[in-house]
Amino acid sequence: MSPKTLYDKIWDAHVAHEADDGTCLLYIDRHLVHEVTSPQAFEGLRMAGRKVRAPEKTIAVPDHNVPTTPDRVNGIENPESRIQVEALDKNAKDFGIHYYPVHDVRQGIVHIVGPEQGWTLPGMTVVCGDSHTATHGAFGALAHGIGTSEVEHVLATQTLIQKKSKNMKVEITGKLQPGVTAKDITLAVIGETGTAGGTGYVIEYCGEAIRDLSMEGRMTVCNMAIEGGARAGLIAPDETTFEYVKGRPHAPKGAQWEAAMDWWKTLYTDEGARFDKVITLRGEDIAPVVTWGTSPEDVLPITASVPHPEDFEGGKVDAARRSIEYMGLEAGQKLSDVEIDTVFIGSCTNGRIEDLRAAAEILKGKKIKDGMRAMVVPGSGLVRAQAEEEGLAEIFKDAGFEWRLAGCSMCLAMNPDQLQPGERCAATSNRNFEGRQGRGGRTHLLSPAMAAAAAITGRLTDVREMM
Amino acid sequence: MEKFEKVHGVAAPMPLINIDTDMIIPKVHLKTIKRSGLGVVLFDEMRYHDHGGENEEFVLNKPAYRQTEILVAGDNFGCGSSREHAPWAIKDFGIKVVISTSFADIFFNNCFKNGILPIVVEEEHHAILMDDAHKGENARMTVHLEDQQITTSDGVVIEFDIDPHRKHCLLNGLDDIGLTMEKDHHIDKFEDHASQARPWV
Numbered sequence: 077m078s079p080k081t082l083y084d085k086i087w088d089a090h091v092a093h094e095a096d097d098g099t100c101l102l103y104i105d106r107h108l109v110h111e112v113t114s115p116q117a118f119e120g121l122r123m124a125g126r127k128v129r130a131p132e133k134t135i136a137v138p139d140h141n142v143p144t145t146p147d148r149v150n151g152i153e154n155p156e157s158r159i160q161v162e163a164l165d166k167n168a169k170d171f172g173i174h175y176y177p178v179h180d181v182r183q184g185i186v187h188i189v190g191p192e193q194g195w196t197l198p199g200m201t202v203v204c205g206d207s208h209t210a211t212h213g214a215f216g217a218l219a220h221g222i223g224t225s226e227v228e229h230v231l232a233t234q235t236l237i238q239k240k241s242k243n244m245k246v247e248i249t250g251k252l253q254p255g256v257t258a259k260d261i262t263l264a265v266i267g268e269t270g271t272a273g274g275t276g277y278v279i280e281y282c283g284e285a286i287r288d289l290s291m292e293g294r295m296t297v298c299n300m301a302i303e304g305g306a307r308a309g310l311i312a313p314d315e316t317t318f319e320y321v322k323g324r325p326h327a328p329k330g331a332q333w334e335a336a337m338d339w340w341k342t343l344y345t346d347e348g349a350r351f352d353k354v355i356t357l358r359g360e361d362i363a364p365v366v367t368w369g370t371s372p373e374d375v376l377p378i379t380a381s382v383p384h385p386e387d388f389e390g391g392k393v394d395a396a397r398r399s400i401e402y403m404g405l406e407a408g409q410k411l412s413d414v415e416i417d418t419v420f421i422g423s424c425t426n427g428r429i430e431d432l433r434a435a436a437e438i439l440k441g442k443k444i445k446d447g448m449r450a451m452v453v454p455g456s457g458l459v460r461a462q463a464e465e466e467g468l469a470e471i472f473k474d475a476g477f478e479w480r481l482a483g484c485s486m487c488l489a490m491n492p493d494q495l496q497p498g499e500r501c502a503a504t505s506n507r508n509f510e511g512r513q514g515r516g517g518r519t520h521l522l523s524p525a526m527a528a529a530a531a532i533t534g535r536l537t538d539v540r541e542m543m
Numbered sequence: 544m545e546k547f548e549k550v551h552g553v554a555a556p557m558p559l560i561n562i563d564t565d566m567i568i569p570k571v572h573l574k575t576i577k578r579s580g581l582g583v584v585l586f587d588e589m590r591y592h593d594h595g596g597e598n599e600e601f602v603l604n605k606p607a608y609r610q611t612e613i614l615v616a617g618d619n620f621g622c623g624s625s626r627e628h629a630p631w632a633i634k635d636f637g638i639k640v641v642i643s644t645s646f647a648d649i650f651f652n653n654c655f656k657n658g659i660l661p662i663v664v665e666e667e668h669h670a671i672l673m674d675d676a677h678k679g680e681n682a683r684m685t686v687h688l689e690d691q692q693i694t695t696s697d698g699v700v701i702e703f704d705i706d707p708h709r710k711h712c713l714l715n716g717l718d719d720i721g722l723t724m725e726k727d728h729h730i731d732k733f734e735d736h737a738s739q740a741r742p743w744v
Contacts, residue, residue: 224653275645497593
């Protein structure tokens, strides 16, 4: 038998039908659903008189729209947001799917809740009407975002019509330097490949620096595979993975656990398997990074300066000029001189317990700069509870951060947490697009520790100076 | 779904690279529970001023491009969020074809589900089409799906590739779910097999 990549193995185990032209029906093991990209899909089912084929494999949670202030117990004020969340309440009930409503302590960002509850397991196919579904690839699951028509397709048939992507390997060798995190890895990779570098590929991340990461860190890396254009990002499961999964509410137990482990241990890329594209970075070479522009590929070490548009080629010259103007920066300006007024710690990229620990470590006994607006939005109610138990919440509050309830919040600013025009935010989220965090708002992406450092100094800051 | 055959219409140039789906339709317009009516907010933040009112500089606001049916866009069009509201808005505006040197994966898939034809062309052909699109409303392009050809206003013919299954579905206006449900027995069989092989799923 010819050697296979991890992606090949998961793919082959899920093909329900293959047509002569290579178009496949790929069986979906887990379908995650949220309130923004699903109402039209459920409406489609109703209009056609169709059911959800596998409600037991379908999990819904409201996250994009929900307010994160304590007054949300009184209901959602914005009528449109409220209608979307109420529609999900009703759809979950009518179609009999698993549901974590707003008031449930387990509610949170769908990509944090899935792994936390043990819904995401190695070797699975996982989809969601959300591009950051790539997050679940950290478990060695084939996970990717889909549009609403495909949400409806999966609800009705538990399959997707797919053609296989190509294989790409991203290897991070060696050890990371102090102050460098999973977020810096994933941003550095996008800086290297560009936002279209992964288009048409599924990425497998490997190498010592990846193996050394916790599950939280691996989720951060895979989360942003989509920002590099890839359909999905994967990391082969190992003891770190099994340790994380074991004992979670929906993880297999007893004899089923043993049977699952037998299969999971075969989920790695065979010696000699072929990759269509290979990128290698040395872990030692990765610095704490920030973005300067309006594309996640606009990444530089914190010690660098805003580039000149003429440094680029082709369409990127105009794009860089537009970015620098939108961001209100000057070419040649040192990144560590860029002043910020807002800090956002949270999102499916960096809203897990380890992220909050890393930020709290920097903030301990310190205050944020006068006039700074800083908020922590834990990724789930359970992350929030754990952070309170560990005393992290007190550190954040003492430093001057707002301590919020779980949701997507200012990552995409669909709820009331938004930037005003011209405001500049150090954000642990995943997209620095124009207007992403609010019309006219300016976003610099960075790691939780770097965000905490920026909150203290009021400017983009090299976290290594505070360690 | 409506059948897609041929489009003969105005092509608008948007040479900017990495146009993301937040630009195509900002999140404030994702709170709808319907698919229709999003054309007026297509490219909202570029198309309208902060205080309201149209930005006359924006290509689709120029008199020549108000009836645009074909968009010639910069590389990596549709990157970012998976929101299908992006193709819904494009379709609702009246655009039926988007041409670029590359598209983001999810957006590309979403187009086909909505009767929009995304066409990938080589850089050299892209430059010809971009020039043609800059000529305004008198320069109408023709996109012929059956023949897989784009014809510029000067009669230059550029051929393009498309996945045969997707072409078939667009030409015949076929609904994916209906097609898949015809293969129900394959899905049943797979589920039987998978429940033995991986009972924990």
